[in-house]
Amino acid sequence: MSEAAILCRDLVKRFGAFTAVDRVSFEVKPGTVFGFLGPNGSGKSTTIRMLCGLLLPTSGRAAVGGVDVARNPEGVKRQIGYMSQRFSLYQDLTVRENLEFYAGVYRIPRRERQARIEEVMTRTGVVADAGTLAGDMSVGVRQRLALGAALLHRPAIVFLDEPTSGVDPISRRRFWTLIGELSAEGITALVTTHHMDEAQRCDELVLMRTGRVVARGTPADLIVAHAPPVILSVRCDRPQEALAIVQKTSGVRRAAVRGVRLHVAAEDDGLAERLEAELTRAGYACTEVRHISATLEDVFMELAMGEAPP
Amino acid sequence: MTRCRSRIMAILRKEFIHIRRDPRSLLIAVIMPVALLFIYGYGVSSDITDIRLGVVDWSRTRESRELISAFTSSGYFAVVLRSDRYADMERALDAGDIRAALVVPAAYAADITRKGASSVQILLDGSDPNTATVAAGYAEGIVGNRSAIIVRERTLRSGGARRSRAALTPEVRVWYNEDLRSANFIVPGLIAVILAMTSALLTSGTIAGERERGTIEQLAASPASAREIMLGKIAAYVTLAFADVVLVVLVGRLWFGVPFRGSPLLLVLSSGVFLMAALGLGLLFSARMPTQQTAIVAALMTTMVPSILLSGFFFPISSMPKVVQVITTVVPARYFMVITRGIFLKGIGLAELWPPILSLAALSVVIMAAGIRSFKKRV
Numbered sequence: 001m002s003e004a005a006i007l008c009r010d011l012v013k014r015f016g017a018f019t020a021v022d023r024v025s026f027e028v029k030p031g032t033v034f035g036f037l038g039p040n041g042s043g044k045s046t047t048i049r050m051l052c053g054l055l056l057p058t059s060g061r062a063a064v065g066g067v068d069v070a071r072n073p074e075g076v077k078r079q080i081g082y083m084s085q086r087f088s089l090y091q092d093l094t095v096r097e098n099l100e101f102y103a104g105v106y107r108i109p110r111r112e113r114q115a116r117i118e119e120v121m122t123r124t125g126v127v128a129d130a131g132t133l134a135g136d137m138s139v140g141v142r143q144r145l146a147l148g149a150a151l152l153h154r155p156a157i158v159f160l161d162e163p164t165s166g167v168d169p170i171s172r173r174r175f176w177t178l179i180g181e182l183s184a185e186g187i188t189a190l191v192t193t194h195h196m197d198e199a200q201r202c203d204e205l206v207l208m209r210t211g212r213v214v215a216r217g218t219p220a221d222l223i224v225a226h227a228p229p230v231i232l233s234v235r236c237d238r239p240q241e242a243l244a245i246v247q248k249t250s251g252v253r254r255a256a257v258r259g260v261r262l263h264v265a266a267e268d269d270g271l272a273e274r275l276e277a278e279l280t281r282a283g284y285a286c287t288e289v290r291h292i293s294a295t296l297e298d299v300f301m302e303l304a305m306g307e308a309p310p
Numbered sequence: 311m312t313r314c315r316s317r318i319m320a321i322l323r324k325e326f327i328h329i330r331r332d333p334r335s336l337l338i339a340v341i342m343p344v345a346l347l348f349i350y351g352y353g354v355s356s357d358i359t360d361i362r363l364g365v366v367d368w369s370r371t372r373e374s375r376e377l378i379s380a381f382t383s384s385g386y387f388a389v390v391l392r393s394d395r396y397a398d399m400e401r402a403l404d405a406g407d408i409r410a411a412l413v414v415p416a417a418y419a420a421d422i423t424r425k426g427a428s429s430v431q432i433l434l435d436g437s438d439p440n441t442a443t444v445a446a447g448y449a450e451g452i453v454g455n456r457s458a459i460i461v462r463e464r465t466l467r468s469g470g471a472r473r474s475r476a477a478l479t480p481e482v483r484v485w486y487n488e489d490l491r492s493a494n495f496i497v498p499g500l501i502a503v504i505l506a507m508t509s510a511l512l513t514s515g516t517i518a519g520e521r522e523r524g525t526i527e528q529l530a531a532s533p534a535s536a537r538e539i540m541l542g543k544i545a546a547y548v549t550l551a552f553a554d555v556v557l558v559v560l561v562g563r564l565w566f567g568v569p570f571r572g573s574p575l576l577l578v579l580s581s582g583v584f585l586m587a588a589l590g591l592g593l594l595f596s597a598r599m600p601t602q603q604t605a606i607v608a609a610l611m612t613t614m615v616p617s618i619l620l621s622g623f624f625f626p627i628s629s630m631p632k633v634v635q636v637i638t639t640v641v642p643a644r645y646f647m648v649i650t651r652g653i654f655l656k657g658i659g660l661a662e663l664w665p666p667i668l669s670l671a672a673l674s675v676v677i678m679a680a681g682i683r684s685f686k687k688r689v
Binding site: 052053054074077078080082084086087088089090091092093097100101102103104105106107110146149 | 316317319320321323324327328331332523524525526527528529530531532533534535
């Protein structure tokens with residue numbers, strides 16, 4: 001298990017007849033930010049919970065910080081920080097009380113406790129809210145507090161399950177700055193997200209679908225390997241209505257309305273002219289059809305919506 | 311060990327904050343016990359049969375046997391103990407083996423024949439004033455009946471109407487709760503009911519609540535063990551429940567003037583044993599039930615209801631159907647009820663109370679172990 005911070009080999013989790021996680025394998029290098037993508041229900045959270053020692057794998061192996069999650073889940077818990085999808089600190093406790101509680105739970109020595117709490121509050125920017133009940137704070141501040149609680153005992157590896165869902169863009173950026181800082185200090189972070197701009201900031205990504213890993217690599221690798229061949233941005237009249245025509249045109253893999261434009265993933269280069277002709281014939285004046293470069297979102301849509309993996 | 315304790319302390323402190331911030335828990339812990347004291351403090355009566363009777367027959371004559379059979383044939387009394395020694399009656403009343411004793415003096419038959427009148431002594435266990443009041447009424451009725459028969463026989467024998475003065479006088483003596491005040495009986499019993507109820511209400515929500523709010527997830531991902539989490543929670547609620555014991559004793563003593571004759575230390579210790587069972591049940595349901603609501607209902611049904619109905623709080627266990635009597639043996643409040651009443655009213659100690667204390671302890675250990683084990687950290 002040498003140097004990988006997190007190592008998964010053929011990890012499987014079944015709930016009765018339902019396979020939530022199906023032979024998942026990946027490795028996370030120490031000090032990197034590792035992104036976990038995939039639609040809801042694709043098995044991301046289940047995988048994370050197995051890695052945190054919260055769920056016992058049905059089969060396969062996983063080690064976190066060199067500790068086997070099935071054999072020594074409590075040993076794993078001692079060295080990780082975990083932030084669950086749902087806010088799971090106490091809403092009727094203040095920021096400071098929540099941190100004091102977890103400082104006690106993690107057995108931070110009494111003399112260090114206050115200094116550590118101050119440090120975490122400063123770092124996550126919740127000092128001003130120290131006396132506020134967690135339930136009275138905005139989602140953004142609450143999530144920073146949750147991260148702070150996960151960092152109190154200075155874990156080498158943190159698992160952040162959708163830390164920015166429901167958080168406004170400014171708070172999201174602030175949160176990711178924090179993740180960047182952690183990474184610079186050598187802390188490994190495994191983060192799940194639905195935001196492609198966040199995925200872009202990860203060192204490496206894994207994309208899951210129906211319990212399986214369907215793609216992995218750096219954001220750039222993923223675009224090269226999995227983006228559809230051609231992406232067109234089409235400007236035309238009444239794009240909502242025109243969408244149906246576009247979707248029926250042969251060679252179109254997927255199309256969606258983006259503002260006043262249609263975003264079209266296509267099989268081949270010849271489509272641009274065909275599409276323009278189709279639209280014009282149907283009575284939708286086409287003012288512009290332009291090739292644009294693929295983003296992670298195109299990769300995500302391609303992999304999440306495409307053919308089921310074998 | 312000290313490091314382990316610090317984790318339990320952290321959980322205990324956190325639970326106290328929850329309790330302090332939640333107005334409902336204050337309502338449950340303070341307002342409800344006081345309200346119950348006042349509601350129940352004014353007694354309820356019920357039909358009673360087969361009152362366990364002890365008999366001392368120093369007369370041993372046809373006349374005395376007729377009197378005793380009048381008691382048994384009435385259906386209200388069942389003779390469970392016969393002895394020649396008065397001390398045996400005292401002991402049996404102390405132990406709760408009998409509820410009443412009939413003492414027929416040696417000169418009974420002779421007095422009736424020669425003087426035409428005699429008296430018998432009836433001792434009653436007043437620590438249960440419902441039974442005692444009813445029993446006193448029955449006893450007086452039976453003795454009065456017997457008296458009328460004796461007078462009639464005498465009149466018939468003498469062949470005409472002479473004096474029709476009563477032949478028998480019952481001397482009823484009530485022990486422990488001399489004035490048969492129901493508050494004296496209710497308040498000590500209410501300690502059991504209140505403790506059962508507050509611990510059920512307060513603890514049942516605690517694990518199910520953490521699960522509902524999602525906070526269990528974070529706790530489960532921490533190195534705190536299930537046992538540490540449970541012990542921390544138990545410690546918090548035990549403290550609160552002990553405050554309730556003090557509250558009930560004070561209100562009972564100062565407002566209702568209930569005597570407290572036994573050892574406060576023994577009350578505290580036995581309350582502790584009883585709390586283990588009550589809190590254990592609450593935690594068991596909290597850990598097993600899917601939601602806070604169902605956990606609370608289940609805990610109430612299994613702690614509060616039996617501790618009112620199946621504990622001898624209102625209805626003497628001896629007058630319940632046999633099947634129900636068997637069920638009551640697993641109701642912790644049944645034993646605790648005997649203990650609190652013994653301590654308050656009879657002033658008896660470990661020498662007499664060890665059997666119920668032992669039974670209670672055995673039950674408590676089993677329930678508490680089940681409660682602690684029921685909580686698994688995997689979520």
